[in-house]
Amino acid sequence: MLQSLKKHFILAIVILGFLGCKKDKDNTPGTTINGTKFHPTEATASYSSYGRIVIILSDNSKTVRIEVTRTYGIFDVKTNSRLMTMSLSMDGVIYKAVSGNLDYKISGNTVSGKYTFTATSNNNTPMEVNNGLFENIMLEGINTPLFNPNLTYGTMTDQDGNVYKTITIGTQTWMAENLRTTKYNDGTAIPNITDNNVWNGLLYEATGAYCAYKNTINIDSISILGLLYNWYAVNTGKLAPAGWHVPSSNEWTTLINYLGGAEVAGGKMKETGNMHWGSSDTSIDNSSGFTALPSGNRMDYGLFRDMDTHSHYWSTTVESEYYVWYYDIGYSGTYIFRNSYWRNSGYAVRCLKD
Numbered sequence: 001m002l003q004s005l006k007k008h009f010i011l012a013i014v015i016l017g018f019l020g021c022k023k024d025k026d027n028t029p030g031t032t033i034n035g036t037k038f039h040p041t042e043a044t045a046s047y048s049s050y051g052r053i054v055i056i057l058s059d060n061s062k063t064v065r066i067e068v069t070r071t072y073g074i075f076d077v078k079t080n081s082r083l084m085t086m087s088l089s090m091d092g093v094i095y096k097a098v099s100g101n102l103d104y105k106i107s108g109n110t111v112s113g114k115y116t117f118t119a120t121s122n123n124n125t126p127m128e129v130n131n132g133l134f135e136n137i138m139l140e141g142i143n144t145p146l147f148n149p150n151l152t153y154g155t156m157t158d159q160d161g162n163v164y165k166t167i168t169i170g171t172q173t174w175m176a177e178n179l180r181t182t183k184y185n186d187g188t189a190i191p192n193i194t195d196n197n198v199w200n201g202l203l204y205e206a207t208g209a210y211c212a213y214k215n216t217i218n219i220d221s222i223s224i225l226g227l228l229y230n231w232y233a234v235n236t237g238k239l240a241p242a243g244w245h246v247p248s249s250n251e252w253t254t255l256i257n258y259l260g261g262a263e264v265a266g267g268k269m270k271e272t273g274n275m276h277w278g279s280s281d282t283s284i285d286n287s288s289g290f291t292a293l294p295s296g297n298r299m300d301y302g303l304f305r306d307m308d309t310h311s312h313y314w315s316t317t318v319e320s321e322y323y324v325w326y327y328d329i330g331y332s333g334t335y336i337f338r339n340s341y342w343r344n345s346g347y348a349v350r351c352l353k354d
Helices: 002-024 196-205 219-225 231-235 249-258 262-269
Strands: 042-048 052-058 062-068 084-090 093-107 110-121 126-140 154-157 163-169 172-175 295-298 304-307 310-318 323-330 337-342
Touching (some): 084 110, 172 249, 262 323
Parallel strands (some): 042 126
Antiparallel strands (some): 042 052, 084 093, 093 110, 154 163, 163 172, 310 323, 323 337
16 A cells, blocks of 8 residues: 555656746747747837838847838838837847848837748848747837927917927027928918919919928827928918017027037937938937928929938028028938028928026
8 A cells, every 4th residue: 555655745746847848838828939929028119101110029038129110201101010020139249130020010109910930140140030029119200309308398279289398408498399280370270282383373373382291191200200391381471370480590690609610400309219300310310309300392393302311491581582491400420501492392390498
């Protein structure tokens, strides 16, 4: 009897030990990296209306970075599957994807999706990532510019009810976002001109007008980049909300001089990173909080250009019969330039507090 109990006791120990080993096996669904489960403890994501999404997942030893390759022009669809720019860093080694795809869906201000890719390191060590999953990661930069988190912003509201951040720079208080009103401050609707020929003809009619870049109706793009206005809309004196005005060339000069001059002011005014700009560098810090955005422009003859590479901002100051001064910040370097061009061009507007 005792011998039988010993046998059963030993058998129970063996079974329990086996079950204990089985519990160590990770059967949870999710990402596998070279056959090993990856359970990220941190996740961030950012999205731009240009169709560029960056998702970063990490734990203590690994980071997976997934980026949709930038596509120029407005990208309205918020679900996508295509070859990605993907990378993974592990134990100090960076692996770059040679093939892969991402399926994602944006809902409100969160993103969920799945991904798979094959990668290789600089010394050609292979890496395989399968069944990658992420759920309900909060998005940054979807409906708003990326402001300087170290500064204190105010707010103002336009005649359409849009709320904007504002920033005080020296003795001036500026809008920190591009204007997007569709009405003058007396409630009159501003004509929305989509046809190129009609837009071109406004030079001789001296009629105020606005448009969105490439006439998009994408609310994310308009929220981030604002609208483009011709100078005749500016010149009505009714475009800015009550208590604000479109700045003169002299007022732009005051801002630029306060920031150290035209050679460096642009770097202190531009939104950081390349979420919205086509490229950026470490000399760009948005230390002023102005948060200039690459909203592009509409030429006098109606064609659109320069989105994600240039900011063009109107002044109220006339240069000649048909030309007006405007200010241009480009994607490369820290300069801000003063130029003049046709009054019926479409540029962004930043307002200055009275």
